[in-house]
Amino acid sequence: MNRNLTALAVRNIASRRTRSWLTILGVLIGVTAVVALISIGTGVQKAVLQQFEAIGYDVLLIVPQTGWSGAIGATAGRMGGQFDPTQLRVRPTAMSTATHIDPELLVEQVPTLTEAGNLTTQIVSVESEAAGGYLRVTSPSASFLEAFAAVLGGFTVEQGRGFADPSAREVVVGARSAERLEVSVGDELIVDRGRYTVVGILAPAPESLEDSPLETLEVAQSTGDVGDVAPLLLRGLSNTDDTLFVLEEQALSFQSGSEAFSTTVTRVETGASVTDAKASIVAALEQQGIVGTPISVEEIADSIQGTLGMVETVLASIAAVALVVGGVGLMNTMYTAVLERTREIGVLKAIGARDGQVLWLFLIDSGLMGLIGGVLGLVTGCLFSILGTRLLGPVLGVPSFAPIFTASLVLGVLFASFALGSLAGVLPAWRAARQNPVEALGSE
């Protein structure tokens, strides 16, 4: 390609400065939107994945069904290994020991499981000397806390200690709950009419873990897929700030809990097939008289990734429309330029320019404007996404995360903007190249 033609195209762009900048602005806005949305979307996906990785893809969640709802029993048989939220539609008045999975027995029954633990959530009456009301009480088994604290999205005791004696009436309070109840270590709380001693207060959950993967699942699935029960269950598995913790052994005696959701979390040994383990678990639960469907963390992660990917695609498509609008503006500018420069085209041909050179001149012209719009849009898109996540994240309650600018995004945007510019210039450039030199010279 003639470098001189490129230089000439640059001079042409510079000579009609205002119109060039307005045209470039159209592309810039489109590229900014695409870059910001994709980089933020990728950042969200990575943040979610990282949290799932912290839990481990070898972890399975089991939700017992039998005895919780007649509807569940009826549908359980056709669930197979699929995660179906309707299985979570349970409304017991209190946790039933008949549906209580024995985690130690489960590990014995399924040799490929290395550990298991239960976690139950219910809303119960809680009173301190200063305040009272119905609060969420999460009840992990001792084995759960040992092996699966990550599932809770962070369980760091900041004041006092953790649970020491399963037979003692001890409560560990989340940071925000402790503030609301105005309790400190050593105080007493009345939980479900029983007196419990506050033995520990948790550190505030890190901002990035405020909404754990499971909480994110809740958000992702609250669009209608899961129904209204899964969010409650999932909230119980996370967000330690607003929760009180009582060991499962004590919670089994609660009488006034309005809703109780129990899940068993287990881990498959390294190298073992998760699919085989799921089948073995279903059989083992049947031996315990319980129908339950194991869901792997990987399945949940895939489900969320799929949802997030779809949302990202929709948003990127909308942003792409803005980019196309920019391209149409560019084409309009180029058509105007061809009309305005008709005599110039005639002069170029009179001094020996070939049709192909005139074509290239206009293509480079439009391609360069597209590329400049792409480069500037990339910069502003990066700034927008960085500022957006920093400023709006906390305001909107979105987990703090960093946008991700992949090489494919950067190179793709630059190539796409140049290609869009060139494409927008093809027809005007072709028209310019096909100008009859005599007619072009005769134009005013």
Next chain:
Amino acid sequence: MPRLLDVHKTYRLGDVLVRAVRGVSLEIPEAKLTVIMGRSGSGKSTLLHLVGCLDTPTKGSIEHRGRELGTLSSAERAAFRADEAGFVFQKFSLLPSLSAVENVGLPLLLQNTPRRVALQASEAALSEVGLSHRMRHRPSKLSGGEQQRVAIARALIGDPGMVLADEPTGNLDVATGATILDLLRGLTDRDKTVILVTHDQEIGRLADLLVELEDGRVKRSATGSEEAS
């Protein structure tokens, strides 16, 4: 030398078929000033375009140095214009975004000549037309006469055999026009074949060959000596 034999050019203007050139046969002498005269619409500019390969004849033959110009492809015609013909137009036709030196160097830049070489040649060409002090100026900062001198320098930079000037003094005052005519007349001393189209009778007196057109036909053709006598 360009040799025209029974050349016709017909084109459509809306619904009207315009017969701009009708059977012109002519031999244009090399390294001489040929002036084509006639009233508006007589076909003189069309004839110039045909000789300069800006247009193709509808019928007839135009031969130049053994080549039949009417059969050349679009790319070959472009190459002919780049190598063999230099155009000067009434409206100067300079690119407004380029300086004088860049405008003059443009034909070389289009031929992939390195920019530095092209601009050096351009500076030399501008010096020849007396514009060494106005090289960096844009056309809008130059007078009409200066712009036409830039156009002449541009026409010469590719060292063509022919210079084709279409009403080169039409937009200039008498004094400036005379300077431009002197410049063009002087090109014949450098073995350039100059073909000049005008409707100005006075310019015809400078011609080595005067061709007068009327309604697309040659009304009269005379050498300079014949005219003088």
